[in-house]
Amino acid sequence: MQKEPLLMTPGPTVVPPAVLAKQSQAMIHHRTQEYGEIFAELNQNLRDVFQTKNLVLTFPAAGTGGLEAAVVNFFSPGDKVLVISVGVFGERFAAIAQAFGLSVDKLAIPWGEAADPEAIEARLKRMAYKGVFVTHNETSTGVVNNIAAIGKILADTDTLFVVDAVSSLGCIDLRTDAWRVDVAITASQKGLMAPPGLAFLSISDKAWAAAERATCPRFYWDVFSVRKAMEKSPPQNPYTPAISLVRGANEALRMILAEGLPQVFARHYRLAEATRRAIEAMGLELFAKVGARSDCITSIAMPPGLNAENIAKLMELHYGVIVAGGQESLKGKILRIGHMGYVNEHNILQVIAALEQSLKEENYPLRLGTGITAALEYWGQNQGL
Secondary structure (H helix, E strand, O other): OOOOOEOOOOOOOOOOOHHHHHOOOOOOOOOOOHHHHHHHHHHHHHHHHOOOEEEEEEEEEOOHHOOOOOOHHHOOOOOEEEEEOOOOOHHHHHHHHHHHHEEEEEEEEOOOOOOOOEEEEEEHHHHOOOEEEEEEEEEEOOOOOOOOHHHHHOOOOOEEEEEEEOOOOOOOOOOOOOOOOOOEEOOOOOOOOOOOOOOEEEEOHHHHHHHHHOOOOOOOHHHHHHHHHHHHHHHHHOOOHHHHHHHHHHHHHHHHHHOHHHHHHHHHHHHHHHHHHHHOOOOOOEEOOOOOEEOOOEEEEEEOOOOHHHHHHHHHHHHOEOOOEEEEEHHOOOEEOOOOOOOOOOHHHHHHHHHHHHHHOOOOOOOHHHHOOOOOOOOHHOOOO
């Protein structure tokens, strides 16, 4: 009997049945009380998950659309900004800023390492920037940056702190207000457990003031038109929204909040740590350095003679487990296992088993069950499975 493949990529992620059920409901009109009530609940749930009192805006878009909205609404051509790049998506943020005429300084960190807050502070002492752009969780490398420490450096300055939280929100702690994040961007298809298609922006008062002065061209991405529509009773969108996606995302947010944010973060840590221990027990090396490793995704450096793309193909073809290889210069060199969103211990065991068997097929010297045993022992000692 053919079973559904297990999706363990850095995104999109598995969508819970309850979310799919909400999205399958009959279509409704977006200028109705019924839709307005759903949208109002979504807005409050987003604030709770972002841990903010800010208004959180919704755009029908991929995460990259959210990044573009963060550039065009709060900056002007010629503005000097600092982009912290620890991988592919830091590079993308820099490219978007350059496309709109911003003057971009880039602090490029070796892939596999996280940004050093002291190095950022040193840059800020040498140069005044209108904004600092940071990727919270870099899915291309499996690295997480210290947003709390960077936010402390930028607190009470005129510099906007812009954070790409596309793959982190709903998986690892992001205290938007407490960490003084001015613009936080996320999307529906990763830790928020919904299909792709929605981008969300949390915007601080300081960022709203910057938007009043910004001169980059914008129409669809205009935050003021979105805010004006949200101020109606019931709240609305300026254009036709992705109604089914809004329903689904709201249901997913309900599930996250019902579990409790501390419990969600703890679950992701347990899953990630078990995965890391399994990988190391199998004699493989983790690509991300100690102290920089993400609880959303585990990146594995392939030993000489093994190609990550081949391993990923075997895992999908023979065992129904879908993971990802590396991107750009890391293509073929690393394997990336996503464990974010609607994931539990049984899923981790399934992906480890598939990895072990695929490695065996490629003649990697391994005793089957080594990784699974390491994961089970960790959970047994830490109240997991």
